[in-house]
Amino acid sequence: MDTQALCNGFRQPSEGPGDGRQNKMGIFAKPDLDIDWQEYSNCLGVDPDLFFPERGASTREAKDVCRACVVRTDCLEFALQNGEKFGIWGGMSERERRRIRRQRALERATAAAQAG
Numbered sequence: 001m002d003t004q005a006l007c008n009g010f011r012q013p014s015e016g017p018g019d020g021r022q023n024k025m026g027i028f029a030k031p032d033l034d035i036d037w038q039e040y041s042n043c044l045g046v047d048p049d050l051f052f053p054e055r056g057a058s059t060r061e062a063k064d065v066c067r068a069c070v071v072r073t074d075c076l077e078f079a080l081q082n083g084e085k086f087g088i089w090g091g092m093s094e095r096e097r098r099r100i101r102r103q104r105a106l107e108r109a110t111a112a113a114q115a116g
């Protein structure tokens, strides 16, 4: 598998140096997170830079690629669980993912308050 062809592409363990869980953007995947879904990414072969646009640049093209992706939910959940602060993952920007994280934190706090 050509790892450079993956959009947010983490190397498979057998490829490249290290433990194979760092992608070309220097992002590490937590060891307990599944990255196999990447094999089915709609962004295979798409320039990774498209998913890490400059501040203020359009995210439309990347989101168009994500819209038809069968692993969109896996990708988004990976980004949320891995604490990805940058880039388009699962068709969502940093700001959109922050909103989800805040919402989940609020739900956890509410559930804990109700349980306690």
Ligand code: SF4
Binding pocket: 007, 008, 038, 041, 042, 043, 051, 065, 066, 067, 069, 070, 071, 072, 073, 075, 076, 088, 089, 090, 091
């Ligand atoms: S949702 Fe987007 S960034 Fe994630 S794997 Fe699919 S095409 Fe790539």
